[in-house]
Amino acid sequence: xxxxxxxxxxxxxxxxxxxxxxxxxxxxxxxxxxxxxxxxxxxxxxxxxxxxxxxxxxxxxxxxxxxxxxxxxxxxxxxxxxxxxxxxxxxxxxxxxxxxxxxxxxxxxxxxxxxxxxxxxxxxxxxxxxxxxxxxxxxxxxxxxxxxxxxxxxxxxxxxxxxxxxxxxxxxxxxxxxxxxxxxxxxxxxxxxxxxxxxxxxxxxxxxxxxxxxxxxxxxxxxxxxxxxxxxxxxxxxxxxxxxxxxxxxxxxxxxxxxxxxxxxxxxxxxxxxxxxxxxxxxxxxx
Numbered sequence: 001x002x003x004x005x006x007x008x009x010x011x012x013x014x015x016x017x018x019x020x021x022x023x024x025x026x027x028x029x030x031x032x033x034x035x036x037x038x039x040x041x042x043x044x045x046x047x048x049x050x051x052x053x054x055x056x057x058x059x060x061x062x063x064x065x066x067x068x069x070x071x072x073x074x075x076x077x078x079x080x081x082x083x084x085x086x087x088x089x090x091x092x093x094x095x096x097x098x099x100x101x102x103x104x105x106x107x108x109x110x111x112x113x114x115x116x117x118x119x120x121x122x123x124x125x126x127x128x129x130x131x132x133x134x135x136x137x138x139x140x141x142x143x144x145x146x147x148x149x150x151x152x153x154x155x156x157x158x159x160x161x162x163x164x165x166x167x168x169x170x171x172x173x174x175x176x177x178x179x180x181x182x183x184x185x186x187x188x189x190x191x192x193x194x195x196x197x198x199x200x201x202x203x204x205x206x207x208x209x210x211x212x213x214x215x216x217x218x219x220x221x222x223x224x225x226x227x228x229x230x231x232x233x234x235x236x237x238x239x240x241x242x243x244x245x246x247x248x249x250x251x252x253x254x255x256x257x258x259x260x261x262x263x264x265x266x267x268x269x270x271x272x273x274x275x276x277x278x279x280x281x282x283x284x285x286x287x
Contacts, residue, residue, distance in 0.1 A: 002041070007205035010041040020200060022212065023052060024191065028183040031223060033191070036216050038200065038209045046079030053085055068092060072181045078162060080138045087164050094178045097145060097160040104158060106132040107147045111156060118151040126151045129170035134162070146170045191219055194240040228281035229274065246271055247278075 002009035
């Protein structure tokens with residue numbers, strides 16, 4: 001959030017205010033943040049997206065050279081420079097693709113079938129999928145495009161993604177692979193709303209980037225605590241705000257001794273058993 005004349009803050013018509021648009025990159029399988037980068041409040045250019053991809057892939061490849069890397073992003077990141085770089089560096093990619101008339105015409109047949117099925121059956125929703133080869137004016141070659149076509153009583157909604165993958169059905173690519181980016185959106189909400197990482201109120205861009213680093217460190221601490229909770233407990237899947245209320249904002253008496261610190265909780269503490277087991281779970285493991 002921008003509060004004044006701060007470096008990198010720009011007016012964004014979509015949000016109708018001056019803001020930053022930081023880039024968040026997550027390993028969604030483990031909910032772990034990979035990178036959080038402060039940037040101006042505008043859509044990133046293709047050169048910028050390509051530069052970020054290069055910086056991310058280089059350390060991954062140096063540590064895990066045989067691991068397949070897949071980048072998944074919305075339409076803001078579907079830049080020809082980014083797609084070309086992924087193809088040239090053996091990196092898989094799935095990006096949202098803004099619909100255009102030439103692209104929509106290529107799936108008209110499937111769209112008509114979906115729309116007709118909904119109308120004839122008087123159904124609330126009918127969903128179908130199609131794929132085609134498409135080359136936008138700024139692309140140097142054709143690429144695989146997948147369409148999700150949904151007909152409702154309100155009309156027809158068509159969404160596209162573009163990918164360099166040659167495997168998988170259209171439905172799998174959209175529903176399973178691309179829509180999984182929704183988990184990254186949830187992690188961004190944890191970072192921003194529950195750890196207040198939008199408090200980037202310094203004038204200097206460097207100072208605000210440091211703020212993001214500190215908020216990301218807090219994210220890692222909360223994630224470490226949650227990962228240490230036994231999986232059979234409800235709190236093992238709790239959001240950070242719930243962990244803060246049930247594990248951190250708890251009244252206790254602190255007794256400092258010569259070699260240890262004792263925490264005395266109320267006899268009716270609801271998470272007493274969990275508190276007793278967490279210290280051992282959080283201790284560094286030996287060699």
